[in-house]
Amino acid sequence: MHDVLVVGGGNAALCAALMAREAGASVLLLEASPREWRGGNSQHTRNLRCMHDAPQDVLQDAYPEEEFWQDLLKVTGGRTDEALARLVIRASATCRPWMRRHGVRFQPSLAGTLHLSRTNAFFMGGGKALVNAYYRSAERLGVDVRYDAPVDALELRDGRFVAARIGGERIEARSCVLACGGFESNREWLREAWGQDARGEWPADNFLIRGTRFNQGVLLKHMMAQGADTIGDPTQAHCVAIDARAPLYDGGIVTRVDAVSLGVMVNRDAVRFYDEGEDFWPKRYAIWGRLVALQPGQIGYCIIDSKAVGRFMPPVFPGVQAGSLPELARALQLDEHRFVQTLADYNGACRVGRFDHTVLDDCHTEGLVPPKTHWARPITTPPFYGYALRPGITFTYLGLKTDARARVHFGGAPSDNLFVAGEMMAGNVLGQGYTAGVGMSIGTAFGRIAGAQAARAALGEAKHAHA
Template identity: 40%
Template sequence: MPATADPWDVLVIGGGLAGLCAAISARKLGASVRLIESAPSESRGGNARHARNFRAAHGAPAWHSPGVYTADEFLSELRKASAPQFDEGLAQELIADTTGLASWLMDCGVRLQDPRVGVVPFSRRTAFLLGGGKAMLNALYQTAAGIGVVVGYGAEAVGLADRPDGGWSVEVAGAERQRIAARCVVVAAGGPGADPEWLRAHFGPAADGYSIRGCAYSNGHAMQMLIEAGARTVGDPTTCHIVAVDARGPRFDGGIVTRITAIPYGLVVDRDAARVDIESHDVGRTHYARWGPRIARCPGGVAFLILDAGALERAAPTALPAISADTIAALAGTLGLDADALARALEAFNAERSGRRHPLSGPPFFAFPMRPGLTFVHYGVAVDERMRVRRRDGGTVATLFAAGMIMAANILRSGYLAGLGLALAAVSGRRAGEAAARHAAG
């Protein structure tokens, strides 16, 4: 810890996965490190609390990651998922860093799941966290504290001012109201999207009906701070990853359990009980990501999934129970839909169903009300290979770094790959922390 009047070597803003990886990496290189986290300690950790697996390249099978998954394969899948303008050079470097990620995390106390035990799906592309994201975050917080990272909770960075020595003075609001001086600052505060006003400004009034699947604290205010400090933005603030979620779930932090995954088994109607469909009625694992934007375009941004008992049985378990009724008219009444219109939609739907696509023969009938659930926005600040923030007027800021979701749009301009969010957060966090510590050490 520095003497009272001295600046910290590295101040990390945000205690999610990226911030923790940055703080631990910087501290391991000998830097004095302070980490501030907006959330209270009981909800620390950002969106990784909801996450399960991270993507990592590996040239040989490991007990936690079967088979082989080369960096070239990773990159080519990223090319297919992301819009073409992404920074391919940076992507190659970060993908290369993922090869050592599993061991680095395990050295920090994180435990991975053995795919031969339990119920995780077979995956050579991603490793699953034993105990989920929260267990990983707890291990990393413990490691950080053990090596001397000083953590403050309920501490939101609200202002960033440069200092004559090239470092920064960060204004902190909340329980730890103060100014913190630091030689280098790593901003790992997540992407924008959890601020309802920001969402409305970019997605229109319909965004008021969106669920935010992650935490309310990753609100983009820190990103705005960087933009005001001259940072260049990348990506499109109106492009996002959005999935179908249970409309009865919470506005924030519903996580993965409110996702509706049974859509391929049933009939989807809008609030006028008119059938809603997408071009490819895909039963693949990520079909719900295509349904998210489709529901967002429905009148009022809502839709209803109708199932019968057989379809409900095929569906994965849900956090909230399905709404049930003995007749389709009664179900329509409960959902506030026109009963005749729903009956007609069901009849037309059943007339088309054959083979593996079962008709809905009920009763009883079941329903899930659905709305769009935002995972993240493809928008952030531009960084170089050391995660230094790029300026709008050219060049980079030597003492200001960005890691994690706040810079993910450099790599991912559209779409998503399972496990990419955690992988990017961890490897960019490590790079930023190491580069900041080295810079602070001169």
């Protein structure tokens, strides 16, 4: 029997497994996916949001605790547990030396990565390289890993973990860490959460999944049925507007279109529906998936002209190109008259000052609803480009309620040997909204806490058993 069982195979699970092993516990990690798809959503990530009080290696200037907290408070609209959020923020300041010891390498942010060089540390080789580094380290330290091992049930006794089940197989351990993600790739659960719209359509049928197809939420649903305390709204998620041509699963970061703040967004009725220049893109990119999800047919269109080209990270698919706005409307199959009128209204409302995409500049609209607060320039320079966008769900926020020791709770009482980390508990910190890199901050902080606590619980029990 192993001391610690870790269910999951992404960043949080690996951090937990490594910490538990370093503490002297024997560890078994169960990953639902085959080896080649290991790593969950972490394989699609690029960076980690980090607090720091002075310049540090790849991070410029300073990003103090209070500023990180205010950024998080703003995007969540206050739907966050401040104590747990600050725990994550402080942990983000000290985790990188530990990550390096396990083979993770960092690099300066690339040109065009949304001016994140001050706030976010980028992984050399991206999330796939991070995941591979952790698996190599786990193997070297003697962590046992099994692939194609989807846990579908837990055996619990009075809130204590006893065993995990994979079908008919029963796996005992002295303690357990759950780090197997949300339910974003479970279409039926998404349909249930989002329901039907006024036209009798199911919005969730038009969602794409940016991340892994293996996050079906089976264990989350099982834990809810077992009476575990939950937190979060099932319709809230890290949801990004991505290219409508993206694959159903695992499109990852390259399917994102980062041109929204440089142009306008219209729905299928060719009408604008939100301020494209409200704030810096890293603080706002993750609201657009939900905004598009609330539009008719769950589709939106990002419209730019040639002035914007070269100012954003090029997406994987080229935009639809046209020599005139009426031609672009026809190519996108939008109402030509209304589209041209929407763009004319926008262009006429632009008050162009000194355009600067790196600051909250003074280019704005006047007398337009919704306004465009910054970076508003007339869309008049051909060729014109349009990108059809759909909601791309990265991970869902409904999860298990936890505390500063990463314990799973039942009726308000914490378990003494069952812990949770990563996307499965991110809703404690993220009630809504998102800011770039914070998912990895949460997974790293709580993965490490859960692993250390699980080892302590298991080794304490082993010691007691041998006494």
